[in-house]
Amino acid sequence: MRVTQAPFFDALIRMFDDATRAGWHECHGGNLSYRLSAADVSAVSEELSPIGDWLPIGLRVPGLAGEKLLVTAAGQIFRNTSRDPEGSLGILEISEDGANYRVLWGYAGGGRPTSELAAHLANHEVIKRRSAGRLRLVYHAHPENLIALSFVLPLDEVVFTRELWEMMPECAMIFPAGIGVVPWMVPGTPEIARATMEKVEEFDLILWAQHGVFAVGENPDACFGMVETAEKAAAILLKVLSCVPQKRQAPGTQDLRELAQVFRLPLKDKFL
Numbered sequence: 001m002r003v004t005q006a007p008f009f010d011a012l013i014r015m016f017d018d019a020t021r022a023g024w025h026e027c028h029g030g031n032l033s034y035r036l037s038a039a040d041v042s043a044v045s046e047e048l049s050p051i052g053d054w055l056p057i058g059l060r061v062p063g064l065a066g067e068k069l070l071v072t073a074a075g076q077i078f079r080n081t082s083r084d085p086e087g088s089l090g091i092l093e094i095s096e097d098g099a100n101y102r103v104l105w106g107y108a109g110g111g112r113p114t115s116e117l118a119a120h121l122a123n124h125e126v127i128k129r130r131s132a133g134r135l136r137l138v139y140h141a142h143p144e145n146l147i148a149l150s151f152v153l154p155l156d157e158v159v160f161t162r163e164l165w166e167m168m169p170e171c172a173m174i175f176p177a178g179i180g181v182v183p184w185m186v187p188g189t190p191e192i193a194r195a196t197m198e199k200v201e202e203f204d205l206i207l208w209a210q211h212g213v214f215a216v217g218e219n220p221d222a223c224f225g226m227v228e229t230a231e232k233a234a235a236i237l238l239k240v241l242s243c244v245p246q247k248r249q250a251p252g253t254q255d256l257r258e259l260a261q262v263f264r265l266p267l268k269d270k271f272l
């Protein structure tokens with residue numbers, strides 16, 4: 001089967017289109033990576049063969065040895081992805097020592113993986129271990145309301161989590177671990193990759209202050225839905241804060257505890 005005909009590919013293309021329409025991907029903003037399952041790899045194996053040499057990742061990810069990942073190209077325009085998948089995307093293989101990668105498909109026209117490759121692979125290594133392989137998708141977007149909040153709220157995970165959870169009950173249901181916060185750092189560096197890697201031990205959703213978010217999940221619906229939910233909550237909060245300096249009323253700690261009890265949510269005490 002051709003890569004562009006595989007079911008996993010179809011689900012990702014839908015996500016690129018939906019995320020573009022949501023307005024989270026100005027120009028080349030944002031990137032995505034998906035760790036293929038054994039079934040995905042065998043479905044598209046006829047099209048996977050090494051193109052070029054092994055290249056350094058910039059950090060070591062031995063937990064991903066031999067894994068194959070679909071990764072957006074650097075400078076890829078999100079809105080063009082569905083029209084030009086082979087120029088916008090590539091499939092990589094990770095070397096046995098976890099230090100290098102080589103391209104097996106895509107990046108037509110001489111492209112290369114996203115400038116955030118190190119952050120994506122570092123996140124994959126952590127989430128593969130912590131979820132026993134269940135989590136396969138790492139997604140980076142630039143949603144405007146969450147970015148705006150990072151200029152307004154203190155860069156404190158307890159404050160961000162609690163404020164977003166208060167906006168609507170879905171927030172605690174969809175990101176029950178809360179939201180991690182990484183301060184502003186230069187994009188595309190090993191430093192921001194390492195800072196994100198530490199956060200993804202605990203969180204599925206991480207804010208990069210004054211830049212965007214990283215979300216990890218099982219599939220496109222989980223990742224897209226998490227960003228969509230947090231972004232909507234951020235929009236509500238900004239509306240509230242632009243009307244009144246102090247909220248007149250909001251769900252309290254006891255309300256959130258009851259929500260957690262009814263929906264069996266593992267909400268941590270530090271956020272309540």
Ligand code: 13P
Pocket residue numbers: 028029030031072073074075076113114115116140187188
């Ligand atoms: P890339 O085009 O290299 O993926 O970069 C986009 C981005 O959002 C960097 O943080």
Ligand code: ZN
Pocket residue numbers: 029030140141142187211212
């Ligand atoms: Zn970005």
